[in-house]
Amino acid sequence: MSTRSKANAIVAQSGGPTTVINSSACGVIQEAISSAGIGKIFGATNGILGVLKEDIFDITAEAPEAIEGLRRCPAAAVGSCRYKLKSLDESRADYERILDVFKAHDIHYFFYIGGNDSMDTADKVNKLAADSGYELVSMGVPKTIDNDLAFTDHCPGYGSVAKYVATCAMEAGKDTEALYTTDTCSILEVMGRNAGWIAAAAGLARRSRQDAPHLIYMPESAFSFEKFIADVSAVYKEFGRVFIVAGEGLKDEDGDYVTAETSGLGTDSFGHAQLGGVAEMLKAVIEKEVGIKARFNKLGTCQRSAMHFASLTDINEAYMCGQTAVKHAVAGVNGKMVTLVREDGAEYKCTTSLADLKDVANGEKKVPAEYINAAGNGVTEAMLDYVRPLVRGEAPVTIGEDGLPVYMRFDRRPAEKKLAQYL
Amino acid sequence: MSTRSKANAIVAQSGGPTTVINSSACGVIQEAISSAGIGKIFGATNGILGVLKEDIFDITAEAPEAIEGLRRCPAAAVGSCRYKLKSLDESRADYERILDVFKAHDIHYFFYIGGNDSMDTADKVNKLAADSGYELVSMGVPKTIDNDLAFTDHCPGYGSVAKYVATCAMEAGKDTEALYTTDTCSILEVMGRNAGWIAAAAGLARRSRQDAPHLIYMPESAFSFEKFIADVSAVYKEFGRVFIVAGEGLKDEDGDYVTAETSGLGTDSFGHAQLGGVAEMLKAVIEKEVGIKARFNKLGTCQRSAMHFASLTDINEAYMCGQTAVKHAVAGVNGKMVTLVREDGAEYKCTTSLADLKDVANGEKKVPAEYINAAGNGVTEAMLDYVRPLVRGEAPVTIGEDGLPVYMRFDRRPAEKKLAQYL
Numbered sequence: 001m002s003t004r005s006k007a008n009a010i011v012a013q014s015g016g017p018t019t020v021i022n023s024s025a026c027g028v029i030q031e032a033i034s035s036a037g038i039g040k041i042f043g044a045t046n047g048i049l050g051v052l053k054e055d056i057f058d059i060t061a062e063a064p065e066a067i068e069g070l071r072r073c074p075a076a077a078v079g080s081c082r083y084k085l086k087s088l089d090e091s092r093a094d095y096e097r098i099l100d101v102f103k104a105h106d107i108h109y110f111f112y113i114g115g116n117d118s119m120d121t122a123d124k125v126n127k128l129a130a131d132s133g134y135e136l137v138s139m140g141v142p143k144t145i146d147n148d149l150a151f152t153d154h155c156p157g158y159g160s161v162a163k164y165v166a167t168c169a170m171e172a173g174k175d176t177e178a179l180y181t182t183d184t185c186s187i188l189e190v191m192g193r194n195a196g197w198i199a200a201a202a203g204l205a206r207r208s209r210q211d212a213p214h215l216i217y218m219p220e221s222a223f224s225f226e227k228f229i230a231d232v233s234a235v236y237k238e239f240g241r242v243f244i245v246a247g248e249g250l251k252d253e254d255g256d257y258v259t260a261e262t263s264g265l266g267t268d269s270f271g272h273a274q275l276g277g278v279a280e281m282l283k284a285v286i287e288k289e290v291g292i293k294a295r296f297n298k299l300g301t302c303q304r305s306a307m308h309f310a311s312l313t314d315i316n317e318a319y320m321c322g323q324t325a326v327k328h329a330v331a332g333v334n335g336k337m338v339t340l341v342r343e344d345g346a347e348y349k350c351t352t353s354l355a356d357l358k359d360v361a362n363g364e365k366k367v368p369a370e371y372i373n374a375a376g377n378g379v380t381e382a383m384l385d386y387v388r389p390l391v392r393g394e395a396p397v398t399i400g401e402d403g404l405p406v407y408m409r410f411d412r413r414p415a416e417k418k419l420a421q422y423l
Numbered sequence: 424m425s426t427r428s429k430a431n432a433i434v435a436q437s438g439g440p441t442t443v444i445n446s447s448a449c450g451v452i453q454e455a456i457s458s459a460g461i462g463k464i465f466g467a468t469n470g471i472l473g474v475l476k477e478d479i480f481d482i483t484a485e486a487p488e489a490i491e492g493l494r495r496c497p498a499a500a501v502g503s504c505r506y507k508l509k510s511l512d513e514s515r516a517d518y519e520r521i522l523d524v525f526k527a528h529d530i531h532y533f534f535y536i537g538g539n540d541s542m543d544t545a546d547k548v549n550k551l552a553a554d555s556g557y558e559l560v561s562m563g564v565p566k567t568i569d570n571d572l573a574f575t576d577h578c579p580g581y582g583s584v585a586k587y588v589a590t591c592a593m594e595a596g597k598d599t600e601a602l603y604t605t606d607t608c609s610i611l612e613v614m615g616r617n618a619g620w621i622a623a624a625a626g627l628a629r630r631s632r633q634d635a636p637h638l639i640y641m642p643e644s645a646f647s648f649e650k651f652i653a654d655v656s657a658v659y660k661e662f663g664r665v666f667i668v669a670g671e672g673l674k675d676e677d678g679d680y681v682t683a684e685t686s687g688l689g690t691d692s693f694g695h696a697q698l699g700g701v702a703e704m705l706k707a708v709i710e711k712e713v714g715i716k717a718r719f720n721k722l723g724t725c726q727r728s729a730m731h732f733a734s735l736t737d738i739n740e741a742y743m744c745g746q747t748a749v750k751h752a753v754a755g756v757n758g759k760m761v762t763l764v765r766e767d768g769a770e771y772k773c774t775t776s777l778a779d780l781k782d783v784a785n786g787e788k789k790v791p792a793e794y795i796n797a798a799g800n801g802v803t804e805a806m807l808d809y810v811r812p813l814v815r816g817e818a819p820v821t822i823g824e825d826g827l828p829v830y831m832r833f834d835r836r837p838a839e840k841k842l843a844q845y846l
Contacts, residue, residue, distance in 0.1 A: 017601045046604050075597035082605040166827055171728035174498035174830060178440045181469050182505040186724060204827055280703075297723030301609060305594035309731050311826070392826035396817070403734070403815035404589055404627055407597060 006039035007108035007135075009326075010056065013143075014047045014114030014121075015082060017075040017301075018157030019164075019310045020318035021113055021143045025078055026070035027322025028111045028141065029059055033067075035330045038109060042415060046079040047114075048121060052094060054101050054419050057412045069408030071319065072397055074305035077410055085121050088128065095128050097422050103134060104418040109329055113141040113322065115149060119337050120361035126335050139325040140337030140357050143318075145304045147197035150363025151355035152339035156321055157304070159314030159390035162201030164306040165190050165245075165299070166391065170205035172297055173212020173243045180241035185232065185286055185294035187244045188213070189279035191303060196220050196367045198303075199247040201387045203379040212243030220367045221376035222253035228282070229289045231377050236292060246278050308405055312393025317350055324352045348389035429462035430531035430558075432749075433479065436566070437470045437537030437544075438505060440498040440724075441580030442587075442733045443741035444536055444566045448501055449493035450745025451534045451564065452482055456490075458753045461532060465838060469502040470537075471544060475517060477524050477842050480835045492831030494742060495820050497728035500833055508544050511551065518551050520845050526557060527841040532752055536564040536745070538572060542760055543784035549758050562748040563760030563780050566741075568727045570620035573786025574778035575762035579744055580727070582737030582813035585624030587729040588613050588668075588722070589814065593628035595720055596635020596666045603664035608655065608709055608717035610667045611636070612702035614726060619643050619790045621726075622670040624810045626802040635666030643790045644799035645676035651705070652712045654800050659715060669701050731828055735816025740773055747775045771812035 011028045013021055032038045043059045044050035059067065059078075070077055085091040102110070112122040122138040129136035142149050147158035169188055176186045192198040196218020203216055214235045217223060235242045250258040258278065279296035286294040321338045328336065336354040343349040371383035397405040434451045436444055455461045466482045467473035482490065482501075493500055508514040525533070535545040545561040552559035565572050570581035592611055599609045615621040619641020626639055637658045640646060658665045673681040681701065702719035709717040744761045751759065759777040766772040794806035820828040 013601070017598050049604060073597070074594045076601035077597075080601045082602070163826060167731050168725045168729075170828060170830065171497045171730060172724045174496070174500075175440050175724040175728045178436070178499035178503045179505070181472060183724075188725075204825060207825075295723060296721070297725050298719070298721045299725065300718060300720030301595045301598040301606075302591045302611075302720050302722065305598045306591075307594060308590050388825055394819070394822060396819070399817060402627060402630075402811055403586060405593065407593065 007037060008040045008042060008106045009038050009109035009111060010042040010044055010051070010102070010107045011059070011078060011111045011113070012044035012047050012051060013076040013078045013080045014112065014118040015080060015143070016145065016304060017080055018143055018145050018304050019074045019160035019307050020156050020315050022070040022073045022075070022077050023315045023318035024113050024141045024143060024156055024322035026067060027319040028113070028326055029067055029070070031323040031326035032109070033060065035326060037330050042105060042107065043078040043410065045412060047081040047083065048085070048098070049081040049083045050079060051098050051101050052423050054104070054417045054422070056105065056415045057410070058415055059410070061413060062410050066408045066410055071315065072307060072395065073407040074307035077408060084117055085124070088124050095124055098125050099129055099132065099134060100419060102136065105415065108135050108137065110136060110138045111141060111322070111325055111329070112138065113143050115144040116361050116364070119357045123335060123357035123361055126357070137329045137334045138357065139329045139333070140360065141321045141325045142337055142339065145198060146192050146195045148195040148365050149360060150365045151360055153342040153350070154340055154390055156314060156318035158197060159311040159317070160306065161198055161303050162204070162387050163311045163391035164303055164309050165198055165202050166204040167309060168299060169202040169213050169243070169245055170211070173205060176212065176241050176243050182293065183295055184236065184240070184292040185242040185244070187246055187279040187282050187294060187296040189246050189248055189277050189296060189298045192219070192247050193249045194219050194366070196247045199245050200367055200371060200379045200383050202245040203384055204387060204391065210239055213245040214239065214242055215244045215377045216379060217244070217246045217250055217377060218367055218372060219247050219249045219251050221372055223250045223258050224253070225285060229285065231375070232286055232290050236290065244282065246282060248278055250278050307407070308397055310395045311391045312395040313390055315395050320352060328354065430460060431463045431465060431529045432461050432532035432534060433465040433467055433474070433525070433530045434482070434501060434534045434536070435467035435470050435474060436499040436501045436503045437535065437541040438503060439568065439727060440503055441566055441568050441727050442497045442583035442730050443579050443738050445493040445496045445498070445500050446738045446741035447536050447564045447566060447579055447745035449490060450742040451536070451749055452490055452493070454746040454749035455532070456483065458749060460753050465528060465530065466501040466833065468835060470504040470506065471508070471521070472504040472506045473502060474521050474524050475846050477527070477840050477845070479528065479838045480833070481838055482833070484836060485833050489831045489833055494738065495730060495818065496830040497730035500831060507540055508547070511547050518547055521548050522552055522555065522557060523842060525559065528838065531558050531560060533559060533561045534564060534745070534748055534752070535561065536566050538567040539784050539787070542780045546758065546780035546784055549780070560752045560757045561780065562752045562756070563783065564744045564748050565760055565762065568621060569615050569618045571618040571788050572783060573788045574783055576765040576773070577763055577813055579737060579741035581620060582734040582740070583729065584621055584726050585627070585810050586734045586814035587726055587732050588621055588625050589627040590732060591722060592625040592636050592666070592668055593634070596628060599635065599664050599666050605716065606718055607659070607715040608665040608667070610669055610702040610705050610717060610719040612669050612671055612700050612719060612721045615642070615670050616672045617642050617789070619670045622668050623790055623794060623802045623806050625668040626807055627810060627814065633662055636668040637662065637665055638667045638800045639802055640667070640669045640673055640800060641790055641795060642670050642672045642674050644795055646673045646681050647676070648708060652708065654798070655709055655713050659713065667705065669705055671701055673701050730830070731820055733818045734814045735818040736813055738818050743775060751777065
C-alpha cells in the first residue's frame with residue numbers, strides 16, 4: 001500500500017466457530033492497530049454475509065479490554081456464517097459487491113479467518129481486485145477444529161478440541177468403568193465431518209490398555225458393522241465394559257455414510273437415520289447384536305467452544321497466525337495463508353510459513369494410514385506423538401464473582417452504509 | 424463399638440457416579456484411617472453388588488497417594504452399581520447376606536454414599552443387624568447430581584454439574600450467537616430425571632437478556648408443545664436465535680413423559696421416541712413448526728464426570744460429608760445421613776446436620792414453584808441465589824506431562840473370600 005499513508009483493514013470469521021478463532025482475530029486486530037500503515041479495522045458482522053450486506057463495524061472503536069478479551073473467548077465474536085461463494089463466473093455479482101464495499105470504506109487489507117472455502121473466497125476477491133486495478137491485500141488465517149487443511153502441520157482450533165475431547169473420553173470412561181454392571185457400553189460422538197482427527201485425538205486418554213477409549217472409529221477407515229460387532233464383543237469379553245469414540249461422518253467401504261439403513265437393521269428398528277447421529281445408531285446396533293446396554297454422549301457445539309479447558313499452545317498459535325498474517329500483509333505479501341510448521345527436533349517448536357490461498361482452497365488433509373491401527377479401530381503411537389504437543393498448556397479463563405467464566409462481547413456500532421442494499 | 428478395640432469399616436458407592444462422589448469417599452477413608460476405633464477399611468467393588476458377592480478390597484492397603492487422589496477424581500473409584508434391594512420381606516436373603524459378609528470380615532461400620540435407595544438399604548441392613556443383635560453402625564453420605572434428596576439444602580455432586588452445565592450453555596450459546604444465520608437454534612439436553620435442578624442451574628449463564636439460555640424447561644413445569652412453539656418463536660423474533668436447555672424427563676400436564684408420540688407429530692415424522700432423547704425430539708418439532716434449523720447437544724455422562732471444571736465448594740462439601748459421617752459414627756451416632764445446612768446470613772456458609780436414613784429414603788425434593796418463572800420456561804432470581812454459591816471456586820486438576828488430567832485408580836487386591844458364593 002505504498003501509494004497511501006493509511007489504508008483500512010477488515011477482518012472476517014467464517015464457518016463453524018472454534019475455541020480459538022477469536023484468539024486469531026485478536027492477533028490480527030492488535031497487530032493491525034500497531035501497524036503504521038493500517039487505519040481503521042472493520043469487523044464483518046456474520047462473516048462474508050456482513051461484507052455483502054455492508055454490515056460492518058469499527059473494531060478500533062471497541063474497548064481495548066474487549067479486544068484483549070478475544071484471546072480467551074470461545075466462538076466467533078466478530079460473527080460467522082456458512083454463506084458459500086461459488087466460482088467467479090457463477091458468483092461474480094457477490095465478488096464484485098465485496099470489492100464495492102471494500103472501496104466504499106477504503107479497505108485495502110482483507111484478513112479472512114477460516115477454512116478451505118474462505119481461502120477460496122479470499123483468493124477470488126484478490127484476483128478480481130488485481131484485474132480491476134484495486135489495491136488489495138488478501139491474507140488467510142487458518143481455522144478449523146477438523147484439522148483438515150493442507151499445507152499446515154495442524155490448524156488452530158484443533159489442539160483445544162483434541163484436549164477437551166480426550167479429557168471427556170477419560171472422564172466419561174471413568175464413569176463407564178464405575179457403573180459397567182449397568183451401563184456397560186458408552187459411545188462418545190465427536191465432530192470432524194470427513195476427517196477423523198478429533199476422534200483420533202481421543203486416543204490420548206488411553207494411557208493404559210484398560211483405559212477408555214477402547215475403540216476409535218474414524219471416517220478414513222471403511223466401517224463394517226460385522227467387524228464393529230466383533231470389536232465390541234472382544235472388548236466386552238476382555239474388560240466387561242466398552243468405551244467407543246466415533247467420528248460423526250463414518251463411511252462404509254463404498255464411501256457412503258453409515259446410516260441406520262445401511263446398518264442391516266433397517267429403519268423400522270430404530271427410526272430414520274437422519275434424526276439421530278452415528279452414536280445413536282451404534283448404540284442400537286450394540287444393544288441388538290451384542291446384547292449389552294449402551295448409551296451415548298454427543299458433545300456437539302460444546303466441543304468446539306470449550307474455552308474453559310482450552311490448550312494454551314492452541315490459543316497462542318492461533319494468535320500467532322493472526323498476528324503473522326498482518327505482519328506479512330504490511331510487508332507486501334499478498335494472496336497467502338499463514339501455515340504452522342513443526343520444526344524438527346525432540347522438543348516441539350512451532351513456527352509459521354505461507355501457502356498460496358488457491359492451493360489451500362483445493363487441498364484437504366485426512367488422517368494418514370500410518371496414524372490408524374491395522375484393525376481400523378484405533379490409533380498408532382505416531383498419531384499420539386503428532387497430537388500430544390498440541391494439547392499442552394493450561395489456559396485458565398477469567399472467572400466472575402458468580403463463579404463462572406467471563407467472556408467478552410463487542411458493542412458492534414455499525415459503520416454508516418454508503419451503498420445500496422444488497423441481498 | 425464399645426465392646427471391641429478395633430472394628431472394620433466398609434465404604435460403598437451407589438448409583439450414577441458424580442464428579443465428587445470420590446471426594447466423599449476420600450473423606451470417609453481418611454477420617455476412618457485416623458479413627459482409633461476403626462481397623463481395616465474395605466471398599467465394596469461395584470457397590471452393594473460387591474458386598475453381596477463378597478467382592479471387597481482393603482482400601483487401607485492402597486497407596487496413600489491413590490486415596491488422596493480420590494479428592495480430584497471423577498466417577499466412582501470404589502465401584503458402583505444400580506442393584507436395588509426391595510423391602511425386608513421381599514429381599515430378605517440379600518439383607519441377610521450383607522450381614523453375613525459384614526460378620527465374616529468383622530465389619531461394624533457401614534458407610535454408604537448414595538441417594539434415596541441407598542439410604543433405604545443402609546436403614547434396612549441396620550434394622551436387621553439390630554434385630555439379630557449384631558453391632559453395626561450404618562451411616563449415609565448424600566450423593567446425587569439430581570439434587571433431589573430431602574432434608575439437605577443441596578447434595579454433593581450438584582454444585583459441580585451445575586457449574587459445568589452453566590458453562591457449557593454459556594459457551595455453546597456463544598457458538599449459536601456466532602453462527603445463528605445457519606444454526607439458528609440449539610438445544611442442550613441435561614440430566615436430572617424427574618427433577619429440574621440441573622436444567623435450572625444453566626440459568627446462571629444468562630447474565631443479560633440476550634445471553635443463552637433463553638428458555639429452560641424443567642420436569643416440574645407441565646410441558647405443552649403449543650406453548651413451546653410459541654416460546655421459541657418469540658425468542659427467535661426478538662434475537663434471531665434461540666438457545667434452549669431441556670431436562671431429560673419433561674412431562675406433560677398429565678404427568679406423562681413427553682415423547683415423539685405425544686408431540687402431535689406422530690412417530691412417522693421422526694422415528695421412535697425411545698431412541699432419541701428429549702432434545703432430539705424438540706429439534707424435530709422446532710424445525711417442523713417454527714421452520715428454523717435446530718441442533719442439539721447431549722452431554723450425557725460427561726456432565727456428571729467433568730472434574731476438569733468442578734466446583735471447589737462442591738468438592739470440599741463432599742469431603743466434609745464423608746468425614747462427618749465417620750466422626751459421628753465413632754461418636755456413637757447410628758442410622759443417620761449427613762445433611763448439608765445453609766446457615767443464615769448474607770455470606771454463604773455451609774455446615775452439616777443429620778437426618779434419619781428412613782426419612783431420606785422416603786423423601787424427594789423437586790424444584791419449588793418459586794424458583795420457576797411464571798411462564799414455566801425459565802428460572803427466578805431466587806433459584807439463581809440458591810445455586811450461585813454452590814458453583815464457586817476453581818479446583819484445577821493435576822495435569823500430566825501429556826497435558827491431560829491425571830486421575831487415580833485403585834489396585835483393588837480382593838479380600839480373601841470366607842463365605843460360599845452368592846448371586
